[in-house]
Amino acid sequence: MAALHNWLIDDAPASRFQARMGRSYGVMSRLIRNPLAVIGAIIISLLIITAIFAPWIATQSPLTQDLSGRLQPPSSDHWMGTDELGRDIWSRVVFGSRITLLIVTLVAVIAAPVGLLLGAVSGYFGGWADRILMGITDIFLSMPKLILALAFVAALGPGIENAVIAIAITTWPAYARIARAETLTFRNAEFVSAVQLQGASSARVIVGHILPLCSSSMIIRVTLDMAGIILTAAGLGFLGLGAQPPLPEWGAMISRGRTFILDQWWVATMPGFAIILVSLGFCFLGDGLRDVLDPKSEGK
Amino acid sequence: MTAISLTNLSVYYGETPTTHDVTFDIGKGESFALVGESGSGKSTILKAIAGLAPKWQGKISLLGTPRNHAIDPRVARQCQMVFQDPYGSLHPRKTIDATLSEPLAIHGIGDQNERVCAQMAAVGLDPRFRFRFPHQLSGGQRQRVAIARALMLEPQILLLDEPTSALDVSVQAEVLNLLKRLRHQHNLTYLLVTHNLAVVSFMCERLAVMKRGRIVEIATVEQLKQNTLEHDYSGELLRASASHLISAENPS
Numbered sequence: 001m002a003a004l005h006n007w008l009i010d011d012a013p014a015s016r017f018q019a020r021m022g023r024s025y026g027v028m029s030r031l032i033r034n035p036l037a038v039i040g041a042i043i044i045s046l047l048i049i050t051a052i053f054a055p056w057i058a059t060q061s062p063l064t065q066d067l068s069g070r071l072q073p074p075s076s077d078h079w080m081g082t083d084e085l086g087r088d089i090w091s092r093v094v095f096g097s098r099i100t101l102l103i104v105t106l107v108a109v110i111a112a113p114v115g116l117l118l119g120a121v122s123g124y125f126g127g128w129a130d131r132i133l134m135g136i137t138d139i140f141l142s143m144p145k146l147i148l149a150l151a152f153v154a155a156l157g158p159g160i161e162n163a164v165i166a167i168a169i170t171t172w173p174a175y176a177r178i179a180r181a182e183t184l185t186f187r188n189a190e191f192v193s194a195v196q197l198q199g200a201s202s203a204r205v206i207v208g209h210i211l212p213l214c215s216s217s218m219i220i221r222v223t224l225d226m227a228g229i230i231l232t233a234a235g236l237g238f239l240g241l242g243a244q245p246p247l248p249e250w251g252a253m254i255s256r257g258r259t260f261i262l263d264q265w266w267v268a269t270m271p272g273f274a275i276i277l278v279s280l281g282f283c284f285l286g287d288g289l290r291d292v293l294d295p296k297s298e299g300k
Numbered sequence: 301m302t303a304i305s306l307t308n309l310s311v312y313y314g315e316t317p318t319t320h321d322v323t324f325d326i327g328k329g330e331s332f333a334l335v336g337e338s339g340s341g342k343s344t345i346l347k348a349i350a351g352l353a354p355k356w357q358g359k360i361s362l363l364g365t366p367r368n369h370a371i372d373p374r375v376a377r378q379c380q381m382v383f384q385d386p387y388g389s390l391h392p393r394k395t396i397d398a399t400l401s402e403p404l405a406i407h408g409i410g411d412q413n414e415r416v417c418a419q420m421a422a423v424g425l426d427p428r429f430r431f432r433f434p435h436q437l438s439g440g441q442r443q444r445v446a447i448a449r450a451l452m453l454e455p456q457i458l459l460l461d462e463p464t465s466a467l468d469v470s471v472q473a474e475v476l477n478l479l480k481r482l483r484h485q486h487n488l489t490y491l492l493v494t495h496n497l498a499v500v501s502f503m504c505e506r507l508a509v510m511k512r513g514r515i516v517e518i519a520t521v522e523q524l525k526q527n528t529l530e531h532d533y534s535g536e537l538l539r540a541s542a543s544h545l546i547s548a549e550n551p552s
Contacts (some may be wrong), residue, residue: 012428014396019431190389193352194449196383198403199360208402212393 030292037288041280051098058091062248071264081266082254092248096271099249100278103233104226110168112222115175116214120206122176123183131158134180140173146235153241160249163242167232171225178221182214202207216293223286227279234275248277301364303328303457303489304349306463309358311341311348317353318344321358326506328363328456331483331490336510342493343384344513346459349491350381362457375547377407379457380450385466386442390434395447396420397430403452415452422485423448423478440471444478451482458483460492464499476502497541501525509534 008027013019031037050057055177059079060166066086074081080089122133140148150168195209236242237251245252257268304326310317319341326332334342343402347353349360351355351371359369360377365500383389390399401412409415420427423444443463450458463474464472464481480503483490492503499514500507509517529535 013431016431019395019397022431058402190383190385191391194381194383194389194446195391195402195406196371197350197352197376198453199371199376199400200406204406209391209394213391 002177003069026290031288034288034291036284037292040281040284040288043277047097048280049224050094051101054095054098058088058094058294060088060091062087062092062095063160063246071260071267073264074266079269081264083253083267084260089253089266092253093250093271093274096248096250096253097273097278098231099243099247099271100230100274101158103160103167104229104282106164107171107229108168108222109228110164111172112175112218113255114168115172116179116211116218117206118172119176119179119181120183120214122208122212123180123187124202124206126187130180133176135236137173137176140170141177143170145170146232149232149236150241153236158241158244160243163233165238170232171229174225175218175221176294177255178217179214180201182217183210186210186213212228219293220290223282226282226286230275230279230282302326302361303329303363304332304491305329305361306345306349307359307361309326309348309356309360310335311344312352312355313344313353313356317513319348322513323517324508326489326491327437328489329375329487330506331492333492333494333503333504334506334510335493335495335497335500335507337414337537340510341513342510343461346461346491346493350379350459351375368420370417373407376403376455376497378455380453380455381458381459382443382446382450382463384462386446387434387466387552388445392434395431395433396437399434399445400449400452403449407453409453419448422451422482436472439467440475441468443471443475444452447478447482448477451486454486456487457489457491460490462494463492465494465496472499479503495541497524497538509537516548525543 007018008022010018010022013022031041064087066082068086069078069082070084070086072078072082072086078088078090080093083089083092102150117135120131122130122137148170149163149166152169153162156162156165192205192209195205200208210228233242233249234251234254237249237253240252240255243252244257253271254268254275257264257271261268302325306325307323309319309322310320322341322345324332336342336347344353348356349362349367351367351369353506354369356369362375367375397416400416404410404412404415416430417427420430425441425444425448429441431439434445437445443466447463460479464475467475476499479490482488490503492499494500501524504521506518506520507524509514509519509529511533517529517534519529519534523529524538527535527538529538
């Protein structure tokens with residue numbers, strides 16, 4: 001163990017592999033020393049574990065109805081009570097984590113790379129490419145997020161896939177703007193000129209030299225945006241345009257519970273807690289990553 | 301055989317020409333300096349030769365072949381540039397190893413490990429710096445990395461844009477000695493931009509004095525040392541430089 005530790009923190013690594021491992025080890029150990037990031041990471045890993053092992057964690061099927069036991073308060077049988085059709089809310093919240101995780105991951109995977117690439121291309125080439133791409137970005141930015149998502153879902157039809165597409169369409173412009181702004185700051189830096197002089201193609205300069213500089217701020221921004229994405233997904237679900245019944249989506253569950261909010265508070269509150277907890281987890285993790293992902297902060 | 305030949309070169313930033321009809325030839329293996337005050341267009345000429353200032357009229361020939369306006373990979377293997385600021389010319393998120401192997405990867409050259417280690421040894425960098433980031437190195441070490449990077453493609457011409465002006469005096473001497481040694485080892489041609497006349501007399505055989513985008517005089521370094529430069533402006537520059545040296549030695 002001590003040998004491995006010394007190998008990882010070696011001042012003069014002997015190979016590229018050792019250098020890379022040492023760097024990841026440094027990032028990990030700094031992440032562990034950051035309490036907020038640890039709390040965030042624990043919440044997110046809990047979410048992932050819950051999503052993977054949902055059938056074993058849930059006490060019953062999220063879809064089984066029991067009309068004789070409807071709107072029961074929280075008890076030892078039903079930890080979070082039951083809803084208006086007698087379904088166990090705990091089981092529904094547990095299965096709902098799968099939908100939330102799916103939406104968040106898909107949106108991040110679609111929107112972040114698209115925004116990153118468009119922003120970097122726009123900033124790197126400038127001129128007409130920049131004007132056209134940023135014009136399109138401005139059009140998307142000028143419309144309120146939820147309204148735009150609503151319009152897309154209304155056009156494409158309700159459902160999770162369309163909700164994901166709609167949210168992705170509304171989130172990429174912000175990433176494109178950040179990536180462009182960052183690209184402009186290094187566009188004329190001498191290290192970019194140096195690579196150009198070595199004969200590198202534009203694609204190589206953008207992908208190999210500009211994107212790595214934008215990516216850490218992008219990772220942080222995406223992590224912080226996760227909370228917003230969850231809330232937009234929940235909002236779409238609340239309006240009946242996201243996941244369709246009987247799927248246990250958290251926003252849709254709140255929407256159904258709204259009718260009973262004064263007498264049976266748990267129906268809307270429990271999925272609400274889940275949304276708050278997960279959003280908070282992503283925010284903490286994003287903050288922690290911001291402190292850690294800067295190589296200059298090493299050893300401070 | 302001339303390494304660099306400029307004929308009536310006028311470089312434009314936008315619509316305004318910054319240099320006017322610059323003409324000179326540099327022989328192969330020669331070390332040539334461009335001197336002049338700030339804004340006289342010395343660095344602009346370097347950028348035009350390298351391909352970073354693509355808007356120019358006239359003719360640039362490298363090793364006998366005329367150069368076109370864009371950056372091109374064939375020229376990259378003949379002619380490389382070392383920038384003034386070693387803090388800005390290295391990618392902050394790439395290790396020294398990544399920075400030095402990038403030109404090899406671009407041109408599909410193998411044996412990356414061996415070549416990177418050999419080049420680091422050639423510029424006097426300790427092998428343990430190989431996987432460090434630029435911010436973990438001193439200014440002089442960074443400039444050595446920048447020189448090593450320029451030499452990775454084994455060019456015959458090196459464009460040096462005030463390579464020591466951002467370094468402190470003791471480190472300047474080390475880097476200048478390194479450049480001098482490398483030139484003799486690889487028979488390199490240097491085009492050096494500087495406003496430090498002491499560097500010129502140490503490094504170069506000939507120099508061109510520039511003023512407001514024009515060359516006013518091309519002289520040998522012996523003329524500089526004997527203070528027999530012909531043009532009025534050259535004499536003025538020499539006196540300004542000398543008084544600067546005296547005031548630096550005896551701060552009153």
